[in-house]
Amino acid sequence: MTYCVGLRLDQGLIFMSDTRTNAGVDNIFTFRKMFTWSNPGERVITMMTAGNLATTQAVVSILNERMKAPAEREPSLLRAPTMFQVAKMVGATLREVVQAQVQSDDDPESASTFSATVIVGGQIKGSEPRLFLVYPEGNFIEASDENPFFQIGETxxxxxxLLRGYRPDMSFxxxxxxxxxxxxxxxxANLSVGMPLDLQTYASGSFKVGREKRFEASDPYYAHLSQGWGDALNAAIKSLDDFEFE
Amino acid sequence: MTYCVGLRLDQGLIFMSDTRTNAGVDNIFTFRKMFTWSNPGERVITMMTAGNLATTQAVVSILNERMKAPAEREPSLLRAPTMFQVAKMVGATLREVVQAQVQSDDDPESASTFSATVIVGGQIKGSEPRLFLVYPEGNFIEASDENPFFQIGETxxxxxxLLRGYRPDMSFxxxxxxxxxxxxxxxxANLSVGMPLDLQTYASGSFKVGREKRFEASDPYYAHLSQGWGDALNAAIKSLDDFEFE
Incomplete structure (x- = not known):
């Protein structure tokens, strides 16, 4: 499994993804699930993937190939005029890869086996930062004031x-x-999501990749936070009145 | 869907279940998912169910019928010598109902459609209170010091x-x-779990049903708690140091 979150903030966008991939509990790998394409000063596009690893790697490879062949007529992420077109392109590629796998397979359940979901966000000069959730069918939805973040994988x-703690005016x-x-x-709670975690920020209007960090399992801030959270949560529970039986 | 939790405490056992059942979003009913059998002074058995409603109702009906026909040779919950035998009986009945449904159906996926899971706990004179999780296959596991609670449904x-807040020495x-x-x-987070909630406690060694309460959506304590929790959780988050970029 996987866990990735993309938040839309007043300040910009922030992305976090784990790196665990597994096919059974003894077949575990670490793979990056966060990918970035940028043309500094003009656009930054960040994508996170959950689902079948062969599918998501194929999607990323196809998107990359199209960019490296400038003579080719295929549209590329670096030439799409808007983030909406970027999401459409990612969706079309995802759908294409999933369908190709399903057609080469006789199992009627293979659609779910080869499935994947994508969060893609970023900013292209001329419009605001935008954040999308792309489904394996190729369609997608956009983050809004009512739904300002997306999660994929083990959500x-x-x-x-997130529902309780998110505020649009948070700092990075x-x-x-x-x-x-x-x-x-x-x-x-879940073994199929694992450290290290990848973090990336994008400051609205900067048109360049913001802060990037990989949190290893040994990261002192993470360890401090995880330990402190148990105490803070228990103090929060304690601060509320106990139930009283009548 | 459903959400039920059974906790094993030093003081005894505590059970909570929701009451929402649905088959699609416009086909919603309220059904009790908590059932109790007792012989005051000698035993109390409490069961909570998640899964296909026809299956869980059939299981409860069969268990009830066996008790009402004292001449019948079938073993009954009120005569089982230990909680282990109670769990075995519930498991056998559950498996029987699921298998009967599957056999009368041609769809290979029907096993999961008719599936259900059960939490059963209580105390019978001569041994400690015990808590079990029963699977649709009829087998079961028991709560232990390492795993002192069970959840079923939308867990x-x-x-x-629960992982952060549970302590075995908590009061009811x-x-x-x-x-x-x-x-x-x-x-x-999930529409398929709904109020009212049923609560029951069992005090170790009492051999009678403890406190019982139904929390309606308008319950003042629940409303107070739910509102207070947002603030308490945000205060807890705030109490921890923010991350600092290097």
Whole structure:
């Protein structure tokens, strides 16, 4: 499994992804699930993937190939005029890869086996930063004021704290903390999500990749946070009145 | 879907279940998912069910019928010598009902359609209170010091707070608060789990049903807790140091 979150903030966008991939518990690898394409000063596009690793790697490879062949007529992420067109392109590529796998397979359940989901966000000169969730069918939805963040993969353990803790006016520093707590809740409960974690920020209007960091399992801030969270959460529970039986 | 939790405490056992059943979003009913059998002074057995409603109702009906026909040779919950035998009986009945449904159906996926899971706990004179999780295949596991609680149904949203907040030496009053917070996290994130919530406690060695309560959506304590939790959680997040970029 996987866990990736993309948040839309007033300040810009922030992305976090784990790196665990597994096919059974004894077949575990570390793979980067966050990919960035940029033309500094003009656009930055960041993508995170969840699902079948062969599918997501094929999608990234196809998107890369199209960019490296400038003579080719295929549209490329670096030439798409808007983020909406970027999401459309990612969706079309994802759908194409999934369908090709399904057609070469006789199992009726293979559509779900080869499936994948993508979060893609960024900014292209001339419009605001935008964040999309792309489904394996190739269609997609955009983050809005009502739904300002997207999660993919093993989303449930880490969702309650995001719902309670997210504010659009958070600083990147606060958002990193909130994301790490959401990942901590997930890591504690589910073996298929694993460290290290990749972080990237994008400051609105900067048109360049913001801060990047890989949090290793031994990261002192993460360890401090994870340990402190148990105490802070228990203090929060304690601060509320106990139930009283009538 | 459904959400039920059974906790083993030093003081005894505590059970909470929601009451929402649905087959699609416009086909919603309220059904009790908590069932109790007792012979005051000698045994109390409490069961909670998740999964296909026809299956779980059939299981409860069969278990009830066997008790009402004392001449019948079938073993009954009220005559089982130990909680282990109770769990075995529930498992055998559950497996029987699921298998009967599957055999009368041609769809190879029907095993999962008719599936259900059960938490059963209680105490029978002569041994300690025990808590079991029964699988649709009829086998089961018992709560232990390492795994002192079981969840069934929509378990993920409410798991992180249980993992962090549970202590075996909690009072029932604290445990009710923790359970309501776990249910609140689930209710906020998932439409298929719904109020009212049923609560029951069992005090170790009492051999009678403990406290019982149904929390309606309008319950003042629940409303107070749910509202207070947002603030308490945000204060907890705030109490931890923000991340600092190097």
């Amino acid at each position: 449930k353990y880490g969702r309650p704290i 520093e606060e958002a990193v903390k909130l994301l790490l707590l959401s990942f901590d809740s997930t890591l504690k | 993920k949203y409410g798991r992180p707070i 009053e604290e445990a009710v608060k923790l359970l309501l917070l776990s249910f609140d996290s689930t209710l906020k």
